[in-house]
Amino acid sequence: MSHDGVQGSVLDLVGNTPLVRLRRLTAGLAAQVLVKLEYLNPGGSVKDRAALEMVRAAEAAGLLRPGSTIVEGTSGNTGTGLAQAAAVLGYRCLVVLPNTVAVEKVDVLRAYGAEIVQTRSNLPREHPEHVMNLATRLAAERPGGWLAHQYDNPANPAAHRRTTGPEIWAQTGGRVTHLVSGIGTGGTITGTGAYLKEVSGGRVTVVGADPATSVYHGGDGSPFLVEAAGHYRHPDTAADVWPLSYDPAVVDRIEAIPDRESVLTTRRLAAEEGILVGGSSGLAVAAALRTARGLGADATVVAILPDSGRAYLSKYHSTDWLRRTGFLDGDRPDLLAERIPDRAVVTVTPDTTLRAATELAAEVGDAQPVLPVVLAGRSPRFPTAGSEILGALDVPRLRAGLVPGDPDAAITVPPGAPVTVGTGETVAEALARTAGADVLHVLRDGRLAGVLTRASLTARPLQRS
Numbered sequence: 001m002s003h004d005g006v007q008g009s010v011l012d013l014v015g016n017t018p019l020v021r022l023r024r025l026t027a028g029l030a031a032q033v034l035v036k037l038e039y040l041n042p043g044g045s046v047k048d049r050a051a052l053e054m055v056r057a058a059e060a061a062g063l064l065r066p067g068s069t070i071v072e073g074t075s076g077n078t079g080t081g082l083a084q085a086a087a088v089l090g091y092r093c094l095v096v097l098p099n100t101v102a103v104e105k106v107d108v109l110r111a112y113g114a115e116i117v118q119t120r121s122n123l124p125r126e127h128p129e130h131v132m133n134l135a136t137r138l139a140a141e142r143p144g145g146w147l148a149h150q151y152d153n154p155a156n157p158a159a160h161r162r163t164t165g166p167e168i169w170a171q172t173g174g175r176v177t178h179l180v181s182g183i184g185t186g187g188t189i190t191g192t193g194a195y196l197k198e199v200s201g202g203r204v205t206v207v208g209a210d211p212a213t214s215v216y217h218g219g220d221g222s223p224f225l226v227e228a229a230g231h232y233r234h235p236d237t238a239a240d241v242w243p244l245s246y247d248p249a250v251v252d253r254i255e256a257i258p259d260r261e262s263v264l265t266t267r268r269l270a271a272e273e274g275i276l277v278g279g280s281s282g283l284a285v286a287a288a289l290r291t292a293r294g295l296g297a298d299a300t301v302v303a304i305l306p307d308s309g310r311a312y313l314s315k316y317h318s319t320d321w322l323r324r325t326g327f328l329d330g331d332r333p334d335l336l337a338e339r340i341p342d343r344a345v346v347t348v349t350p351d352t353t354l355r356a357a358t359e360l361a362a363e364v365g366d367a368q369p370v371l372p373v374v375l376a377g378r379s380p381r382f383p384t385a386g387s388e389i390l391g392a393l394d395v396p397r398l399r400a401g402l403v404p405g406d407p408d409a410a411i412t413v414p415p416g417a418p419v420t421v422g423t424g425e426t427v428a429e430a431l432a433r434t435a436g437a438d439v440l441h442v443l444r445d446g447r448l449a450g451v452l453t454r455a456s457l458t459a460r461p462l463q464r465s
């Protein structure tokens with residue numbers, strides 16, 4: 001600690017991340033776009049800042065003592081920041097995660113010595129197993145348990161007001177004109193944005209980057225594939241609680257970014273700028289590029305890049321994953337993309353009556369082999385997210401009157417997990433990967449774009465004229 005160049009612990013390395021100018025993605029733009037590389041924090045993400053600030057505030061308030069357990073519900077990075085701080089400062093750490101979090105992130109938490117509890121994702125906010133309800137319960141049950149609660153903890157935005165904002169102001173010599181950030185808990189955009197507005201006398205414009213279906217800008221709340229940013233809302237959620245860490249008054253404008261744009265921007269950052277980051281960084285840069293398009297050479301747009309791409313090598317940076325979810329089609333022969341009709345899939349919801357389903361089946365006729373059953377309460381503006389397909393009703397059986405039940409009662413959702421494939425897979429790849437499945441739900445951009453039967457794919461190759 002007393003030697004120049006030697007840090008007392010890794011916690012002294014949190015913050016002070018570099019700002020780098022984009023060179024290729026900005027071709028043709030007059031404005032500068034600078035990115036803040038938060039993956040260079042010692043725990044690998046922007047959440048090191050909030051985690052350390054929350055722990056220090058809890059210590060100061062006497063809420064953390066030797067032997068205490070830090071508990072949090074998180075999609076991963078806050079858990080890492082907390083587990084890192086716990087390892088250095090001598091606390092235990094228990095992290096509650098949704099089961100959709102990338103496996104690499106879970107392994108990282110285990111390596112830091114954290115205890116992991118996984119729960120289902122896509123649950124209504126009131127469900128007892130919802131990440132935050134489970135974390136709250138476990139923190140209360142455990143002697144010496146302390147819930148960090150990043151969603152409502154004022155130390156979360158305070159970390160960014162104290163560190164991220166002043167860093168950006170100093171690094172740009174006060175020339176920053178626009179701040180672009182994703183919104184998860186809202187801590188980053190709220191703290192950084194509030195500081196930059198204050199110090200600039202209101203000159204800095206704050207732009208939120210939000211997945212196209214996130215509710216923060218009025219999306220329908222259905223799932224999106226960019227992890228850790230945006231706000232998902234289950235249709236059965238009664239009261240949609242927004243985090244207190246997010247102050248919408250700080251945000252001047254929100255750019256709604258489709259997953260495809262976020263994912264493709266994420267890949268370009270690695271391939272063209274040498275910046276390997278996660279999907280929420282691609283989201284932020286996509287929004288920053290949109291913002292920069294309308295601006296002149298005197299504008300300096302700063303985007304926050306929350307974490308590294310290493311945690312997502314099996315997702316956004318995997319060609320296989322991109323094909324299976326329909327983000328990447330390529331020009332290979334016999335793709336599923338060529339086999340699906342160019343019109344929206346007709347779906348039913350669990351409250352559809354058998355009579356209505358039978359009438360729909362008659363309408364679709366031979367054009368669709370099944371009627372997918374999807375979650376109710378979503379906007380028809382967006383095709384159903386792959387993870388919200390609940391099952392499928394057989395159209396020929398419905399038409400033949402072979403589905404038993406009271407015509408005026410709701411349909412029975414057939415058991416068994418629906419099988420999904422992507423527009424970027426070849427017919428042969430999809431068939432090999434889904435042996436035993438009779439019905440394949442085809443995703444484009446992670447959302448339902450068509451349904452095909454195994455029989456129709458194995459029967460005859462597509463005739464091209």
Ligand code: PMP
Nearest residue numbers: 077184185186187188228280306
């Ligand atoms: N991206 C990633 C990868 C994150 O981990 C987070 C934090 N959960 C965010 C974006 C959003 O940051 P914030 O919670 O400060 O809004």
